[in-house]
Amino acid sequence: EVQLVESGGTLVQTGRSLRVSCTASGFPFGDYGVSWVRQAPGKGLEWVSFIRSKAYGGTTEYAASVKGRFTISRDDSKSAAYLQMDSLRIDDTAVYFCTRVRTVGGTPTIVDFWGQGTLVTVSS
Amino acid sequence: EIVMTQSPATLSVSPGERATLSCRASQNINNRLAWYQQRPGQAPRLLIYGASTRATGIPARFSGSGSGADFTLTITSLQSEDFAVYYCQQYNNWPFLTFGGGTKMEIK
Numbered sequence: 001e002v003q004l005v006e007s008g009g010t011l012v013q014t015g016r017s018l019r020v021s022c023t024a025s026g027f028p029f030g031d032y033g034v035s036w037v038r039q040a041p042g043k044g045l046e047w048v049s050f051i052r053s054k055a056y057g058g059t060t061e062y063a064a065s066v067k068g069r070f071t072i073s074r075d076d077s078k079s080a081a082y083l084q085m086d087s088l089r090i091d092d093t094a095v096y097f098c099t100r101v102r103t104v105g106g107t108p109t110i111v112d113f114w115g116q117g118t119l120v121t122v123s124s
Numbered sequence: 125e126i127v128m129t130q131s132p133a134t135l136s137v138s139p140g141e142r143a144t145l146s147c148r149a150s151q152n153i154n155n156r157l158a159w160y161q162q163r164p165g166q167a168p169r170l171l172i173y174g175a176s177t178r179a180t181g182i183p184a185r186f187s188g189s190g191s192g193a194d195f196t197l198t199i200t201s202l203q204s205e206d207f208a209v210y211y212c213q214q215y216n217n218w219p220f221l222t223f224g225g226g227t228k229m230e231i232k
Binding site: 035037044045046047050061063097107108109110111112113114115116117 | 167224
């Protein structure tokens with residue numbers, strides 16, 4: 001059974017840093033891309049970041065709203081992905097979902113599984 | 125950025141009836157369109173990809189259609205567990221995934 005479990009969400013002050021983690025099981029983690037998607041309270045879904053599998057360079061992408069502040073990474077030996085969030089702002093408050101991304105020849109396609117999410121609350 | 129627009133924002137339907145949800149992209153997305161269901165307090169679940177292909181384990185009462193920039197999710201014979209929020213998402217413009225604002229399906 002495919003599982004993605006996020007952790008690390010908490011209450012943090014504006015300007016501080018936080019790292020959230022995602023641990024995967026039930027599939028060959030290294031063969032897939034990983035994206036983080038967030039959902040502010042009562043709002044819709046916003047794509048945040050993506051990392052390719054090592055076979056395709058492990059390269060990363062970011063939404064404009066977080067570029068330069070957030071860093072996505074992965075450790076395939078632990079079947080884990082991370083999102084390092086620096087210079088946090090009030091509007092970063094959201095549930096952060098870790099998602100599995102199918103790729104075809106290195107090109108990401110479908111987001112097919114989601115974790116349950118971890119809540120990050122940024123307060124002044 | 126490709127903007128995804130869903131309508132209606134809220135849909136009131138009786139159990140057993142049929143529901144039709146719409147999603148429009150701001151440009152042609154080559155059928156790279158997915159639909160997700162999100163129940164309260166839960167993660168989104170993939171229902172449909174490629175505009176019309178059901179994901180593994182998704183009941184046949186869910187169907188997707190459309191092409192180009194206009195898409196529809198149809199749910200026939202609504203069950204109690206189908207009352208949720210539905211999102212469409214384009215994946216034609218990776219890595220810049222964009223989602224629609226969602227349609228909340230509520231019991232009439």
